[in-house]
Amino acid sequence: MIQDNLKKIQETIPSGVTLVAVSKTKPAEMILDAYAAGQRHFGENKVQELTEKQEQLPKDIYWHLIGHLQTNKVKYIAPFVHLIHAVDSLKLLKEINKQAKKNNRIISCLLQFHIATEDTKFGMTRAEVEELINSDAYQEMENVKLCGVMGMATLTDNESRVREEFHHLKNEFEYFREKYFSDTDQFSVISMGMSGDYQLAIEEGSTMVRVGSSIFGQR
Numbered sequence: 314m315i316q317d318n319l320k321k322i323q324e325t326i327p328s329g330v331t332l333v334a335v336s337k338t339k340p341a342e343m344i345l346d347a348y349a350a351g352q353r354h355f356g357e358n359k360v361q362e363l364t365e366k367q368e369q370l371p372k373d374i375y376w377h378l379i380g381h382l383q384t385n386k387v388k389y390i391a392p393f394v395h396l397i398h399a400v401d402s403l404k405l406l407k408e409i410n411k412q413a414k415k416n417n418r419i420i421s422c423l424l425q426f427h428i429a430t431e432d433t434k435f436g437m438t439r440a441e442v443e444e445l446i447n448s449d450a451y452q453e454m455e456n457v458k459l460c461g462v463m464g465m466a467t468l469t470d471n472e473s474r475v476r477e478e479f480h481h482l483k484n485e486f487e488y489f490r491e492k493y494f495s496d497t498d499q500f501s502v503i504s505m506g507m508s509g510d511y512q513l514a515i516e517e518g519s520t521m522v523r524v525g526s527s528i529f530g531q532r
């Protein structure tokens with residue numbers, strides 16, 4: 314079933330879009346099923362669950378931390394994490410840089426933007442991101458690499474609203490890429506779209522979708 318679901322989704326995703334299979338709450342056997350079908354990018358939203366799965370599962374999996382990350386937990390994932398999606402403060406980025414340095418790594422990160430009209434979701438505004446990037450602390454960081462943006466749309470069946478929110482994130486991405494990263498190609502990721510809205514997200518420019526329940530079933 315998982316392999317069929319994956320295949321169906323892969324068929325609807327253009328080649329330039331990375332599919333992150335969100336395996337949170339699902340057992341390792343299910344991840345191995347997807348792995349056997351060729352899937353290598355997996356996303357988790359809890360640090361403890363992520364580290365437990367990373368220990369048990371094949372070492373060539375690219376692990377994405379997609380959920381809110383507490384500063385005091387960065388050290389547990391710093392040795393292996395492939396991409397941290399939800400950087401929402403300078404304080405968190407400082408800690409990622411510190412732990413990356415300890416592990417002799419450069420950790421790739423995405424800036425989480427607040428794009429939903431709901432106030433329950435984390436994320437920064439353009440002004441906050443601007444302040445982060447312009448800070449002396451960020452300028453001095455050598456062990457983090459900002460690779461793009463991430464956002465979560467409002468949970469609603471109002472399609473035009475979701476589309477607008479994705480469009481907004483794409484605009485923010487373009488703004489920051491042109492202003493701060495125009496001389497490099499490191500800033501290239503737009504992480505947006507989940508099971509319910511990834512097709513819309515791709516139409517609005519997503520380069521990375523995070524799909525859970527459509528692959529592994531309801532949680």
Ligand SMILES: *Cc1c(COP(=O)(O)O)cnc(C)c1O
Nearest residue numbers: 335358379507508523524525526
């Ligand atoms: C759970 C989760 C997803 C996947 O959600 P589905 O609706 O199951 O596809 C994507 N992104 C984040 C940040 C999540 O926490």
